Amino acid sequence: MNLFGDRFGAGGWVVAGLVAAAAFVIGFMWLPSLQASAQDGLWDAICRAAGIYRPSALPLKTTLAAQVPTTVAWDVESLRRVASGDAQRGSVLAAGCAGCHGAKGISPTDAFPSLAGLPADVIYKQLDDYRTGRRQNPIMQGMAAALSDQNVADLAAYFAALPAAGHTDPGTAAPALVRIGSPLRSIAPCAACHGPMGRKEGAPPLHGQKGAYLKAQLDAFASGTRHNDINQQMRQVARALSASERDALADWYGEARHTD
Numbered sequence: 001m002n003l004f005g006d007r008f009g010a011g012g013w014v015v016a017g018l019v020a021a022a023a024f025v026i027g028f029m030w031l032p033s034l035q036a037s038a039q040d041g042l043w044d045a046i047c048r049a050a051g052i053y054r055p056s057a058l059p060l061k062t063t064l065a066a067q068v069p070t071t072v073a074w075d076v077e078s079l080r081r082v083a084s085g086d087a088q089r090g091s092v093l094a095a096g097c098a099g100c101h102g103a104k105g106i107s108p109t110d111a112f113p114s115l116a117g118l119p120a121d122v123i124y125k126q127l128d129d130y131r132t133g134r135r136q137n138p139i140m141q142g143m144a145a146a147l148s149d150q151n152v153a154d155l156a157a158y159f160a161a162l163p164a165a166g167h168t169d170p171g172t173a174a175p176a177l178v179r180i181g182s183p184l185r186s187i188a189p190c191a192a193c194h195g196p197m198g199r200k201e202g203a204p205p206l207h208g209q210k211g212a213y214l215k216a217q218l219d220a221f222a223s224g225t226r227h228n229d230i231n232q233q234m235r236q237v238a239r240a241l242s243a244s245e246r247d248a249l250a251d252w253y254g255e256a257r258h259t260d
Contacts, residue, residue, distance in 0.1 A: 211254020
């Protein structure tokens with residue numbers, strides 16, 4: 001009887017080991033292989049399945065100031081500062097923004113984002129990041145460097161008060177990455193932060209934004225040349241996406257073209 005029990009116990013351990021091995025192969029090799037892209041390869045997909053993201057292989061164009069993602073923390077004081085903005089004062093300061101972002105905040109070219117109707121906290125954070133060097137662009141850094149805290153809040157209030165342009169229906173259903181994300185790759189749906197499912201403080205709405213601009217920003221997050229995202233949220237998502245997925249997302253959001 002004891003001999004039978006010992007054999008049964010040994011067999012149980014063998015079965016348990018086989019099940020564990022099969023689970024490992026399925027969870028960390030087979031399923032990641034389905035998610036692997038030509039850009040990243042199988043090993044990167046396996047690491048992502050384990051929750052590990054390696055730094056981009058592309059060189060990071062950073063300065064010492066930009067190594068810290070942002071100086072903006074969404075606490076009571078920063079929210080109070082954003083709310084202190086005066087749109088009328090901001091309208092005077094915005095005269096120098098019209099060349100790239102349009103006289104009414106609607107950009108005349110795909111290279112630059114439209115700002116009209118964006119939440120004030122979105123504009124405030126980006127301007128402050130340019131001003132402190134956390135987000136880098138020679139033109140924007142130069143313009144933002146001359147702004148005071150109150151100037152930044154006033155500009156944010158002005159653009160937030162402008163009527164956003166209407167947009168046409170993109171005509172296609174939202175991609176799965178927008179609606180449900182990719183659970184196997186630990187990617188939350190875009191709509192959870194950028195709307196309409198939810199919104200994080202400082203996260204801009206994307207529907208109807210310039211497609212070419214969105215592509216450039218997703219690529220910049222993926223390569224690490226843009227790094228002003230708190231807790232590397234956008235960098236991790238963009239690195240997990242293939243180039244074709246980034247393009248498809250930008251195209252879908254951008255297909256909701258602005259109408260005047």
